[in-house]
Amino acid sequence: MLSKKNKEALFNPLSKDNPVLVQILGICSTLAVTVSLEPAIVMGISVIAVLAFSNVIISFIRNTIPTTIRIIVQLVVVAALVIVVQQFLVAFDYEVSKQLSVFIGLIITNCILMGRLEAFALNNKPWPSFLDGIGNGLGYMIILVIVAFFRELLGSGTVLGFQVIPQWCYEHGYENNGLMILPPMALITVACIIWVHRARNKELQEA
């Protein structure tokens, strides 16, 4: 079930081969949906679901897809899954789906998806592909959650909508940092995470 290779497919993307930190993929949505924690978590789960199942589907039909039109086939599969996720959200969590607006739809163009399909699912069996999808989706979600946590905490003083910075601080002159709400700070927060990550993993440092 979990051979060494499968374990690598599942756990490497969490840190050593993280799609956001190491491959610098999916940055666009990382900037867009991380203003607060809740949409970031929903976005992360959506990407995990789409990525895992598109990996499995493509892996099942990998030997029947003609190479020349494989990108189109991949897009069709991903688009179908994204629409399922989108409709599910509209039905069960309408508020968050409004906050995420186009970005759920834009999972189709998320580089991580095409990257995993091309690099992994086309050459591997369904079970490892499923694990790879879960792993990469989780790796993406971890970063999303960390960035969103700091942006919501410093930008709005809340976590998951609950006030965590005590009123006492505001009465003594503390103010929320408006820049954290703006997209540039998402880039800088991601950069800080990459900084810490590279400092801890020396083998990832470029000369």
Next chain:
Amino acid sequence: MNALRKYMNKIKPHFEPGGRLAKLQSVYDGMETFLFTPNTTARSGVHIHDGNDLKRTMITVVVALLPALLFAMYNVGYQHYLAIGQPEASHVARFVFGLVAMLPCIVVSYVVGLGIEFVGAQIHHKEIQEGFLVSGILIPLIVPINTPLWMVAVATAFAVIFAKEVFGGTGMNIFNVALVTRAFLFFAYPSRMSGDTAFVKTDSAFGLGDGTVVDAFTGATPLGQVATHTGDVLQLNNVVGDPIGTSDAFMGLIAGSPGETSMVAILIGAVILLVTGIASWRIMCSVFAGGLAMAAVAHALPSATYAASLLDPWSQLCYGGFAFMAVFMATDPVTGARTRTGQYIYGFLIGVIAILIRVYNSGYPEGAMLAVLLMNAFAPLIDHCVVSRNIKRRLRRASINQ
């Protein structure tokens, strides 16, 4: 002096490799070169014999900033006593109030900025660079007087780490550190950086200058008034509602960020910078030229929608932070263009963009900060174009001669 020299020599072994305090070597080195002129000389390669080094360059800029700083202190006190209805307060009282009001901000900016530089130098085992000497004095001059100190500390730390240290420290930064500090404050805490409560200190400073604010008080800066102005006739007022004109802005007894108000003090600083050759006269002149040109264009097409176009070009230069930016920010040798032709283009565009933002973007009453930051990003491109054009021209000349 001799005793100090002996003491420094005595403690030196502790800081050398293997010594007890070897980790603090760069702190020792920084203090030693701060106290004494180094007597080491280059042994190989090209020698340029000049006593001018980074420390002296930086100190010259600080000296050039002194008139603006001293006037800033006086003006902070002047505006305060005007606001609390005691315009008869003595010159000394005004100056002392301003000194006490500004000192904490200066201390915070230096302690935070230099602290990070010291730590950075220790981590990288480098010499401590003096780059923050100037930034540390610029920050209190361009930040509104009522900005809480912790905000100044956060913004300074952000600017020093993300605008300077990550690029490799002094001399490697792309953006002007002091302006990044201000931009951070401007976007992070907008309510503290504009409007009627930011620019005039109305409460007392350490017990000095107690009093209640007069009824007629409005703390809006001249450009703040322009931004909210409607109608065809523009009349600017001081903090208690009396009319002011361009000559007041030239002298500097108006509301604004501390250092930017007085054209006179800034021009004295400009003369010091130009005579000592620290700042590029090409940049400085072309910023003013660009500002005048754009202001003339705007003034030729006056419109009530864009109230700033009702100001004549000369007042455009006197109000707001334009002059301060032209003399002390645009001329930063690290972030500005370096080729001569490039400096004309760089300066001119800063002047044009500053006035363009000020007049036609209602979201920003003043455009000087954003103009410099934008052109900082383009300075390397301008230099690249100038250099490659020069190379092409000389190649062409060479091939004709063959």
